[in-house]
């Protein structure tokens with residue numbers, strides 16, 4: 001296809017002057033809208049105003065400028081159909097062979113926190129209509145939506161005098177991907193507010209579901225080297241998180257597994273408020289913590305976390321809920337870790353960490369309070385073959401007022417502290433999970449066994465191997481105990497208090513076991529399965 005006429009209407013004017021000049025020099029007539037036409041004319045390019053083509057002025061502050069049969073007839077006409085060509089001739093419709101459009105900056109307008117009125121005005125109507133029309137008619141028309149394609153188009157035109165079907169198809173696919181993304185963003189925004197523009201705190205599980213993401217980068221591979229991988233992020237996410245994190249050091253790219261583990265590590269440490277709960281350090285392997293502790297300083301939290309399982313910690317991911325200090329940075333560089341993530345770093349700490357070539361250092365540039373988490377990203381998505389499971393993120397926190405002591409004995413103050421700590425940690429351990437805790441350290445972490453009692457046994461075994469004493473520890477279970485066996489196991493190693501959701505038909509038996517062992521037991525009424 002050799003283009004005779006191009007319609008140019010762009011919001012992002014990057015590179016448009018050079019592109020239009022090249023087209024014009026190649027003999028293509030340029031038609032353009034308001035601001036674009038002005039810019040091109042100022043650059044000395046010969047431009048015909050859209051109103052000259054339509055015979056109709058731009059109206060309603062630009063709400064209607066290209067929405068006209070003379071525009072859409074010129075784009076949509078099939079050049080291989082007699083009837084279409086006759087209609088063009090009869091109605092004086094001129095062919096438009098190339099459409100160069102990019103859309104009103106809806107995303108940017110939302111992101112800058114503009115008023116609802118301004119956001120609505122930035123929903124482009126004329127642009128997507130032309131983009132879709134031209135993309136539909138890719139057999140005859142070229143649709144250019146991305147400034148990074150200008151060079152390719154000009155090169156092809158100069159070399160062959162035409163834009164090939166292959167290129168037109170490439171451009172058309174890209175164009176529909178753009179309008180789909182654009183409309184998905186509009187829908188996403190509208191589902192996040194009420195009719196007056198106030199944020200809604202519970203979003204609908206809509207049908208159909210259109211979700212859209214922006215590509216952050218390609219990855220070297222997926223979970224395994226034979227799987228391809230890429231990393232995408234939500235467009236409107238403001239919450240400090242891994243998807244928005246900034247890499248401060250480390251040449252090596254983050255891998256698929258690194259990103260997944262970083263997410264688990266940051267999720268776990270941000271369960272804890274550094275001001276009220278203390279400084280949290282988590283060491284993660286394969287999305288499970290192999291070390292987790294609270295401390296008064298990052299170095300104290302780190303040293304305690306490391307003791308939980310220094311063998312597994314090798315090559316792990318470390319996270320903090322507070323600023324990384326030079327003291328802890330020094331300790332970290334003594335061992336091999338893949339990545340570290342924290343809300344902030346001391347300058348000197350960064351310098352120390354930078355001496356480790358392969359360590360990737362990430363910052364989330366801050367920390368949201370728990371109450372803000374999930375506001376702009378409320379859902380969790382899990383793919384199954386041929387489908388998608390959607391659920392609210394597991395953001396519930398235990399309300400101490402609603403906890404129920406079910407045993408004869410109440411937990412002591414020290415036990416209470418550890419119980420609440422352990423229940424937050426166990427939420428981030430793959431089910432079936434149990435966590436033994438003592439003085440703010442997860443001294444035994446029972447990960448992902450198919451029976452709860454196995455998790456309890458494995459964690460106790462491991463603690464023993466690591467020389468950690470479970471005497472006087474507490475135990476948290478992410479789901480109820482179906483039998484009394486785990487309670488008996490816990491008693492054997494010296495557990496004195498247990499926290500669990502409750503709700504089993506054998507709760508009576510389980511409570512009786514706890515009473516027999518002189519333990520305190522607390523029901524949360526909240527289950528935290530994690531698959």
Ligand SMILES: NC(=O)c1ncn([C@@H]2O[C@H](COP(=O)(O)O)[C@@H](O)[C@H]2O)c1NC=O
Nearest residue numbers: 011033034035036063065066067125126127
């Ligand atoms: N209303 C219309 O008919 C219309 N036609 C094109 N636009 C958009 O107007 C923008 C360009 O405007 P200008 O050339 O005035 O700077 C482009 O992003 C284009 O997608 C329109 N704007 C919005 O719907």
